[in-house]
Amino acid sequence: MRRTKLLWRWRSNPLRRPSDILEARIILMAVLLLLAGGLTAGIATGRAAGDTLREQRQSRMATTAVLVDDAPDRSADAAYRTGDDKVSVTVRWQDRNGSARVGTTRVEPDRPAGTKITVWVDEHGRLTARPPGPVTSVIEAALVATVAAIGWSSLVLCVVYGMHLRLEHRRAQQWEREWAAIDPRWGPRRT
Known part of the structure; x- marks a missing residue:
């Protein structure tokens, strides 16, 4: 009974309308598109x-950077919080060519200037995410x-x-x- 109900549009039936045949073909095409297209x-x-x-x-590599300034405590950077416990601070590092670069990254609060940290840089020497x-x-x-x-x-x-x-x-x-x-x-x- 169930199989007959699923395939009723394909049976030869005098009550079958052309729109039933069209709908059956659309469903068949949809199944093929779902399987092949979804997988692809x-x-x-x-x-x-x-x-x-x-x-x-x-393309990204870890390098050592040095804090230029003291990292502020959490309350000083509360307006710029991103949901983590880190604060923004200026750091200096050397790129692959040995040129000094300066940028801003996020570090744990209350770190003194001169502290060495690991930062990630792209192939152009710019700070990037890990x-x-x-x-x-x-x-x-x-x-x-x-x-x-x-x-x-x-x-x-x-x-x-x-x-x-x-x-x-x-x-x-x-x-x-x-x-x-x-x-x-x-x-x-x-x-």
């Missing part, structure tokens, strides 16, 4: 994200791939649902036209 979108996006994260790990580790990169790439696959699937399902609503509207209009043509033949109504 997920894999392609996951690989691109993985490549970007791998490039970040390779690159994600290999495990974090895999997790982030997998999450991006999952979101891409879900996004593609949602798009396909929304289009199919819109087509279904349009076909239902057409079938209702067709039913009303046919009913209006047949109803007068049955004679006057008794109330």
Whole structure:
């Protein structure tokens, strides 16, 4: 019974409308697009994200910097808090060419000037965030791939649902036209 209900649009039936056949073909196409497109979108996006994260790990390097000023305590930097316990401070470091560079980074509060810290720089010697580790990169790439696959699937399902609503509207209009043509033949109504 259940199998018959699922495949009723494919059966040869005199009551089957052309819109039923069209809807069955749309559903079949949607299933193929969901499987192939969702998988392709997920894999392609996951690989691109993985490549970007791998490039970040390779292009960023740790270097030693020195605090130029004393790091303020937490209350002095309360207006600029980012949710962590660190404060902004000016640091100096040397880039790959040996040139002195100065920038601002976040460190633990109450550190005196001259304290050595580790900072991350890009290939141009600019301060940057620490690159994600290999495990974090895999997790982030997998999450991006999952979101891409879900996004593609949602798009396909929304289009199919819109087509279904349009076909239902057409079938209702067709039913009303046919009913209006047949109803007068049955004679006057008794109330």
